[in-house]
Amino acid sequence: MxxxxxxxxxxxxxxxxxxxxxxxxxxxxxxxxxxxxxxxxxxxxxxxxxxxxxxxxxxxxxxxxxxxxxxxxxxxxxxxxxxxxxxxxxxxxxxxxxxxxxxxxxxxxxxxxxxxxxxxxxxxxxxxxxxxxxxxxxxxxxxxxxxxxxxxxxxxxxxxxxxxxxxxxxxxxxxxxxxxxxxxxxxxxxxxxxxxxxxxxxxxxxxxxxxxxxxxxxxxxxxxxxxxxxxxxxxxxxxxxxKQRFGKYREITFETAADLNGLDVPTGADVLEKGGRTLSLRFDRTQTSASRVSASIMSQIEVIDLSLKEPDLSMVVKQIYQGGLKETA
Amino acid sequence: MALLNYPSLYWLFLKNRIKILMEYRMNFLIGATSTIMIQGAGLLTVWVIMSQIPDLNGWTLPQVLLIYGLITLSKSINHMFADNLWTLGRDYVRTGAFDRFMVRPVDPLFHLLADRFCHDGIGNFLVGGVLVAIAAARLGIVWTPGVIVYFAVMVLSGGVIFIALNLMTCVSAFWIMDSVPVTRVVFEMHEFAKYPLSIYPRAIGLLLTWAIPFGFASYFPATRLMGLETPLWQAYGAPLVAAVLLAVALAVWRFGLRHYGSTGT
Amino acid sequence: MISTLKRDLRAYGAIVATVPKMFMAYSIWVWMSWFVQIIAVVILVAFWRAVFSNTATVGGLDLDTTINYLLLGMIFRAGQNTDVLYEIGEMMRDGRIGITLLRPLDMQATYYVINLANMGLNTLLSIPIALFAWLAYGLSLPNDPLVWLAFLVALLLGNAVMFCFDWIIGCVGFYSTEIWGLSVLRYGFGLFFSGALIPLDMMPDWLRTIASVLPFSQALYLPVSILAGINPVSAMPRIWLIQLGYLVVFLVASRLVFGRALRVVTVQGG
Missing domain, CATH: 3.40.50.300 (P-loop containing nucleotide triphosphate hydrolases)
Structure with a gap:
């Protein structure tokens, strides 16, 4: 057609x-x-x-x-x-x-x-x-x-x-x-x-x-x-x-009490966004877990709030735009 | 679309356009009369001056009015039916509205012209008509069928000359968007044709005959109507000139469309 | 007092500075307008030469004086054509006036300053036309500085009158829906009655009376006739007085009409 x-x-x-x-x-x-x-x-x-x-x-x-x-x-x-x-x-x-x-x-x-x-x-x-x-x-x-x-x-x-x-x-x-x-x-x-x-x-x-x-x-x-x-x-x-290919990813966002400086990113996760006092990480569920990632961050800085996001298409597409598909494909 | 269906489609566009204009009746009246005002300023000048002098380098007032009236009539045809050529760049190419024409099964040029009948031109049409009527009466022109046909053919040819020149220049919108200045420069030359070409330096007469042939839309047919001795090619050349000019303009338009197809905007 | 004045001047200055920038953005339009005006000059001269082909004077003026007057009228016509009518009418209609009113400056004064800048710039832009007229047709300018001074005063006074006049019409335009038609109408009247197309001296008495009563000639015929030597400098004080009289009347009227229109805008919410 x-x-x-x-x-x-x-x-x-x-x-x-x-x-x-x-x-x-x-x-x-x-x-x-x-x-x-x-x-x-x-x-x-x-x-x-x-x-x-x-x-x-x-x-x-x-x-x-x-x-x-x-x-x-x-x-x-x-x-x-x-x-x-x-x-x-x-x-x-x-x-x-x-x-x-x-x-x-x-x-x-x-x-x-x-x-x-x-x-x-x-x-x-x-x-x-x-x-x-x-x-x-x-x-x-x-x-x-x-x-x-x-x-x-x-x-x-x-x-x-x-x-x-x-x-x-x-x-x-x-x-x-x-x-x-x-x-x-x-x-x-x-x-x-x-x-x-x-x-x-x-x-x-x-x-x-x-x-x-x-x-x-x-x-x-x-x-x-x-x-x-x-x-x-x-x-x-x-x-x-x-959806399946990206289904293993989760997005976790922290709101911290102090400014973020020289933070160590836990293994199995990478930074999506880093603002003054907010940090978004993406992690692979098959390699690490939400508790491990958050524990690592919490040990370094005081966390006021955190949220976990299921993968939806908007996140998937964002990742693809950022070159995520090429990495993982 | 089949060629046969174009007239009825145009009629539908026109009917709906008039419906819209009637909704804004005040605008309609002001638009039509405002052009009369502008013409009025120029005409009042001619009248005031010519009532104080014996003649304008050998031309009488009715003779000047006939020339002035003829060009005004030709211009009004362009103004009423092809005014949208002025806005091709600003309202269609820049906004992307031209893309709409390209995905419809009609000729884009037809669509552009049919899209907006311009009522402001009615004012010019009336002014031109009245001028010609007055001038003809004063000059003793008898409206035999032959004269009427000649007159109609000349005015239509003049209108086509205007439209063809505007079409040629508006195509620049496909390159520079803002095509109005380019069109205006050529269009403005018609101002010369409001008066007898013989009052100008020779170069201007030649320019208005061979390059931007507005002379065929006013001066040449007017001298013929007055019964002055006019070379045949000048008296009857207008339709041919209009046809050639239109053919060239359409070729330029197609060239512009091809460019549009390769660049978009 | 002085410091507020300084601050105001700086603010007005900033507004004025945007005017030439806008012109440069439309440079192709500037070229076009030069071309169009040169055509107008050529037609004008040819027409008037034909007018004088079988007569020495019309309305007491000879060919050279007439052509000189009309060319000067073209060059300095910016004083008569203010854009404020269209501007203010549109602003009233689409409600932008609300934003403009928020600025800590008197709105009419702001627009007057813009109008002055526009007039100056438009006059500068007609230098090429003046040059062409000088080269092709021997445009002559007076060398007496007193004449120039008299001209300048009359031009500024006349321009202020036209500014107030257009301001009034612009406010009236708020009540109608068609500003554009109104401004064309105003332009058409201005074209003839300002004396841009023929000097008032050539008009029959009844037309001349209308033209002198209407404000359009204030910013064109009155100043330019001094420059062209039609009116002597000695006639100036009388002319200035007349212009001042017009200015007072139109200024007061423009404030009144504006105030009234504003009330309507604010009540209706634009």
Whole structure:
């Protein structure tokens, strides 16, 4: 369905000194710095999958999505989406995909949702019968009915995202790219959005590529995760595997009475964070224990409070970003 | 999207745009009248001066008004239907809204133009229309079907010349985002075309004929309408000039799009 | 007393210092505006030469005086165009005014100082235009320092009048939703009635009366006509007196309107 082979994107950023002189100089003798945003990324996504695509800001997530959606041309490698080159066959590709760009709405600020949706429907040449059927379907699944007469400018963030999803799915795309679909929403609304994504995936077999910072989204929706860091794909596999691989780790945080100076780190543990009077350690449960680690610290300094954390995805991902996966893999 | 469906899609965009404008009725009125005011300042000057002198280097007031009116009409077409070209950099490329156009199955240029009909241009259209009507009456121009067709073709060609020049220059937004200064520099040349080209140094006449051909949007058709002796290529050249310019502009636009595809923003 | 004044001056100075920085950030816009103004100069000269092609004087002025006056008007037009209308209108509307009011400085005074800095900078920025006008069309400037002094006083007085006027309109703009349209309207009126397009001397009597009653000519025609030699220095005291009269009226009115608009803002919470 989606196939990326050695996908690479290099940007040439012109070096420009500030001011008029810099602009003139750049005109006559342009200098460039090359920045590789995405490097040799390969993966294949099958129909009906929901794949989480995660990475920190600037890791290459949105560049990849832009290449998959046909906005950007890759510098090297290949993308095929439904057997097509998404940039060369941009229009054909656009008919089969839907894209939610995080906080940038595709709807008309001052128009009532119904009118906005009509316009989007016409852009995608959705015929009337199908359009009506989908509207009534969304009225139920996204509770859209009460939103239809409201202009986008008067909607809350959650309402906007529901409206956005309706607009993205009004032409029943086979693939949807969701960029941060739950950002800034409260828990209840998040739940609703996730349930909806799950539902269209199950009922219509829509393939979903999801980029998010919210690990709740990932845990609830994705069985498979791609992790990109510095433009390189560092993980492609099941969510379960990551959890297992990191399951042996625990995180322990101490709050101390005095400033931390020249502390000996107990064997089997390493420092995650060290503040003025707080210390976070990660330890391997198979090599040491919580009591041994805390005893070691307590023998060196007075501890006011301590907390122990089970591994959740956020901790796992933090570790991967910090190079943890490479160490342990 | 099939070419056939574009007009009806444009109509839908336009209807909804008007709906929005009607919601802000006050803005609509002020916007449309404010352009009349700006035009008014220039016109009042011409009128005040020309009522005190025998002629403007051989040109009478109605003759000047016809030229002024023609360029204003052409400009208003650009203003109403292609004003969004000015904001390509600021409102679309910089904000990333242009990416949205790229993932929709319509032509991005069409989408950009259809996105915002600009009501401010209506003021210019009215001013231009009134000027031409007054000038024509004073000059004794008879509106035969032939004249009407000629006039309409010339105004439309003039509008296309404006749009093509703005399109060519707005493409710089794909490189520098802030394309307004570049567009403005070329656009500003139309100010020359408000008056008879014969009052300027020869170089400016040549510039406005061959490089930035606003002369075809006002002076040349106006002299023809006045019944002055006008070389054929000047009297009838506008549609051809407009077509060539538009073809070049579209090529430049496609070049810009390719650049956008390789760099994003 | 002296120390508060010093502190205030330093604070105002810091605000003024941000103005040129903002300009440099938009250097491409500066180039554009030079280009656009040079086009305007070329058109202006060609148009007026055509006007005088078959007549020696219009409204008592000859070609050279007229062109000189209009070019000088272009160079010193910054006194007439203050940006404060748009600024204050927008601030009232989006509620930023609340933050500005928190600063320990009189807001109107702050903006007046910014306006002065803007005028100075814009005038400096028109030096290339003056140079072009001088090289291409022999722009002539008076060498009598007294004329310059008289001009400067009249320009500052006129600018203060326009500042208060725009302040009032900006506050009115708070009640309407469309500041931009309002400022275009104001710009259009200013363009003609300031005497930027034709000297007031060439207007028919009824228009001339309107133009002299409206405040727009205070910051353009009155000062520039001295510089261009249309009005003699001896006419100055009378002109200054008129300008002072305008200033008092507009200053008082601007304080009143501002106070009222502020009450509305604070009551509505922006």
């Amino acid at each position: 989606i196939e990326a082979v050695n996908l690479t994107k290099v940007y040439h950023i012109p070096d420009k000194d500030p001011g008029v002189r810099g602009a003139v100089k750049a005109l006559f003798r342009p200098r460039h710095t090359s920045k590789t945003a995405v490097k040799d990324v390969s993966f294949a996504i099958e129909p009906g999958e929901i794949v989480g695509y995660i990475g920190v800001n600037g890791a290459g997530k949105s560049t990849t999505i832009k290449m998959l959606t046909g906005i950007l041309v890759p510098t090297g490698g290949q993308v095929r989406v439904l057997g097509r080159d998404p940039h060369r066959e941009r229009v054909a590709n656009a008919r089969d995909i839907g894209v939610v760009f995080g906080q940038r709405s595709q709807l008309w600020w001052d128009l009532a949702l119904r009118e906005s949706l009509t316009m989007v429907g016409r852009i995608y040449e959705v015929d009337d019968a199908r359009f009506q059927r989908l509207i009534s379907e969304f009225s139920e699944t996204l509770e859209l009915k009460e939103l239809l007469p409201i202009p986008i400018r008067n909607m809350s963030l959650g309402q906007k995202m529901r409206a956005e999803l309706a607009a993205t799915l009004i032409h029943e795309p086979r693939i949807v790219y969701l960029d941060e679909p739950t950002i800034g929403l409260d828990l209840l609304v998040k739940e609703r959005i996730r349930a909806f994504i799950k539902r269209i995936n199950q009922e219509k077999g829509t393939t979903v590529v999801l980029t998010t910072h919210d690990l709740g989204d990932i845990e609830e929706l994705c069985r498979r995760v791609l992790i990109i860091d510095n433009g390189v794909l560092i993980y492609d596999g099941s969510l379960e595997t990551i």
